[in-house]
Amino acid sequence: MLAFSIDYYGIFFGATQSVELFCTYVKSSETERKERMYTSSLMKQILSSDNLNRAYLQVVRNKGAEGVDGMKYTELKEHLVKNGEIIKEQLRTRKYKPQPVRRVEIPKPDGGVRNLGVPTVTDRFIQQAIAQVLTPIYEEQFHDHSYGFRPNRCAQQAIITELDRMNDGYDWIVDIDLEKFFDTVNHDKLMTLMGKTIKDGEVISIIRKFPASGIKEDDEYRESVIGTRQGGNLSPLLANIMRNELDKEMEQRGLNFVRYADDCINMVGSEMSAKRVMRNITRFIEEKLGLKVNTTKSKVDKPQGIKYLGYGFYFDSRAHQYKAKPHAKSAAKFKARMKQLTCRSWGVSNIYKVQKLNELIRGWINYYKIGSMKTICARLDGSIRYRIRMCIWKHWKTPQNRARNLKKLGVPEWAARRTAYAKGYARVCRASDVCEAINNKRLASFGLISMLDYYTERCVTC
Numbered sequence: 001m002l003a004f005s006i007d008y009y010g011i012f013f014g015a016t017q018s019v020e021l022f023c024t025y026v027k028s029s030e031t032e033r034k035e036r037m038y039t040s041s042l043m044k045q046i047l048s049s050d051n052l053n054r055a056y057l058q059v060v061r062n063k064g065a066e067g068v069d070g071m072k073y074t075e076l077k078e079h080l081v082k083n084g085e086i087i088k089e090q091l092r093t094r095k096y097k098p099q100p101v102r103r104v105e106i107p108k109p110d111g112g113v114r115n116l117g118v119p120t121v122t123d124r125f126i127q128q129a130i131a132q133v134l135t136p137i138y139e140e141q142f143h144d145h146s147y148g149f150r151p152n153r154c155a156q157q158a159i160i161t162e163l164d165r166m167n168d169g170y171d172w173i174v175d176i177d178l179e180k181f182f183d184t185v186n187h188d189k190l191m192t193l194m195g196k197t198i199k200d201g202e203v204i205s206i207i208r209k210f211p212a213s214g215i216k217e218d219d220e221y222r223e224s225v226i227g228t229r230q231g232g233n234l235s236p237l238l239a240n241i242m243r244n245e246l247d248k249e250m251e252q253r254g255l256n257f258v259r260y261a262d263d264c265i266n267m268v269g270s271e272m273s274a275k276r277v278m279r280n281i282t283r284f285i286e287e288k289l290g291l292k293v294n295t296t297k298s299k300v301d302k303p304q305g306i307k308y309l310g311y312g313f314y315f316d317s318r319a320h321q322y323k324a325k326p327h328a329k330s331a332a333k334f335k336a337r338m339k340q341l342t343c344r345s346w347g348v349s350n351i352y353k354v355q356k357l358n359e360l361i362r363g364w365i366n367y368y369k370i371g372s373m374k375t376i377c378a379r380l381d382g383s384i385r386y387r388i389r390m391c392i393w394k395h396w397k398t399p400q401n402r403a404r405n406l407k408k409l410g411v412p413e414w415a416a417r418r419t420a421y422a423k424g425y426a427r428v429c430r431a432s433d434v435c436e437a438i439n440n441k442r443l444a445s446f447g448l449i450s451m452l453d454y455y456t457e458r459c460v461t462c
Contacts (some may be wrong), residue, residue: 009314029073041200041391042134042198043092045133046091046129046130046133047088047129051129051133053207055126055128056077056080056125056210059121059128061074062124064118065102066118067099067119067121067123068099068100069120071120071121072077072121073123074144075121076122079121080125087126087169091126094206096206096209097209097213098120099211099213099217100213100214101118101214101215101229102117102118102119102217103116103117103118103216104117104118104231114230115182117231117232117462119213123210123232127232127233130203131233131237134198136239137198138197138241138244139151141244142244143244143248145161145257146259146420147259148240148260148263149239149240156367158258158260159309159324159371160370163322163324165258165267166303167322170192170256170268171267171269172267172269172274172300172301173266173274173300173301174267175265175297175298175299175301176266176278176285176293176298177263177293177297177298178264178291179293180292181239181262182228183226184226184227184291185211185227185242187208187211187226189242189289190238190241190242191204191207191208193241194241211224212225214404231232239261242289245289246264246281247259249281255277265308271300274300276315295458300426303315307327307330310326310330310368311325311326311327311330311368312328316372323371325372326368326371331376335383338380338383338384341356341360341389342357342384342391344391344394350392351445351446353445354447358448361451361454362454365377365451365458370460373455374452374456376449377452384448384451385448389429389435390429390436393425393428393429394425397450403421404419409436409442411436411437418433419431419433419434
């Protein structure tokens with residue numbers, strides 16, 4: 001029987017030992033790693049103390065909402081201290097039964113909804129422990145041009161690879177979108193694929209139970225005979241295992257492709273070849289994998305007509321090559337969110353609005369920094385500053401206070417009084433007196449960062 005300690009972060013063993021084992025795991029040799037990968041006793045590795053503690057830390061770090069049992073992630077430590085050995089024994093004897101996921105609907109930008117399934121915190125913990133052991137095994141099998149939900153890979157890498165192929169002359173794009181992929185995965189096909197690599201029956205048994213655990217919505221239980229619900233810690237890995245069959249097929253056909261999750265594009269040299277690839281790959285997906293292609297979103301087009309991972313593409317005639325930039329829809333989405341954060345009726349301080357704006361700007365720039373967007377940033381900077389000026393103008397409230405503040409900021413008294421009594425936020429905050437008083441330098445001292453400056457510092461030329 002293991003002695004449990006809840007001091008520091010060691011749950012399944014003491015604090016010092018926790019740190020030592022974690023460091024040992026990180027420093028494992030290549031030989032040791034490969035030995036672990038090909039063993040048939042994976043459950044032992046999953047239930048090892050160092051793996052379980054890392055899983056606990058990751059679940060707590062991710063936070064997340066509670067599942068059908070109502071347990072919060074902050075309660076997980078106490079639950080594992082009391083029931084850890086019971087859970088481990090249930091997993092060893094194939095008696096563990098995952099609870100149904102809680103159905104959550106997330107609105108999509110196009111008007112639809114994305115169905116998420118929120119597992120219980122305990123189930124997330126177990127899924128994370130399994131994923132940590134299986135991920136290194138399957139990473140050896142996954143294709144280099146698969147970038148979604150994989151360690152040390154990101155969307156920007158997919159875009160750079162795509163640009164390289166476009167500029168090599170493969171400038172006809174076959175954009176294939178899988179329809180409701182997570183909801184249509186066939187459990188039997190998935191388990192068959194996993195059985196080719198995973199020989200531990202205990203691991204296969206518990207993995208099969210998670211997609212089939214059912215769905216609970218409005219206190220009503222519904223069976224889940226197909227699909228692996230988004231929201232689970234194991235779902236991204238299972239999805240990649242299924243989609244890896246598509247990657248292997250495309251590689252066998254000699255295609256130039258990039259895939260990020262269920263968004264896959266092929267790059268070919270002619271329109272005729274592109275249409276042929278669309279037919280053949282669609283047939284493979286639907287007949288061999290049992291999945292469905294979204295015909296409304298899938299298409300054959302030149303790079304200028306494609307939106308991929310939020311990026312659009314254009315041909316730079318001076319550089320004689322294709323380049324990426326934020327797609328018009330992505331820029332519109334940013335602007336819509338920016339308007340929400342700068343709404344005059346939002347009852348928070350202007351300092352708080354600026355803080356949230358800065359978070360939005362940093363996140364957006366860091367994602368699109370490999371694209372060309374100096375013009376977009378300059379234009380959005382103007383819109384942001386204009387709307388912040390309106391927020392400040394409203395905060396000043398009365399004409400008397402507005403005139404007083406304008407004079408403090410260097411506006412002549414006669415001009416300050418004229419502007420202070422003028423009507424209309426939009427017209428006033430575009431006036432030269434207000435723009436001079438609340439200028440870019442003063443907004444910067446107020447804490448507002450410049451999109452253009454931030455992008456210039458971080459842009460990556462590709």
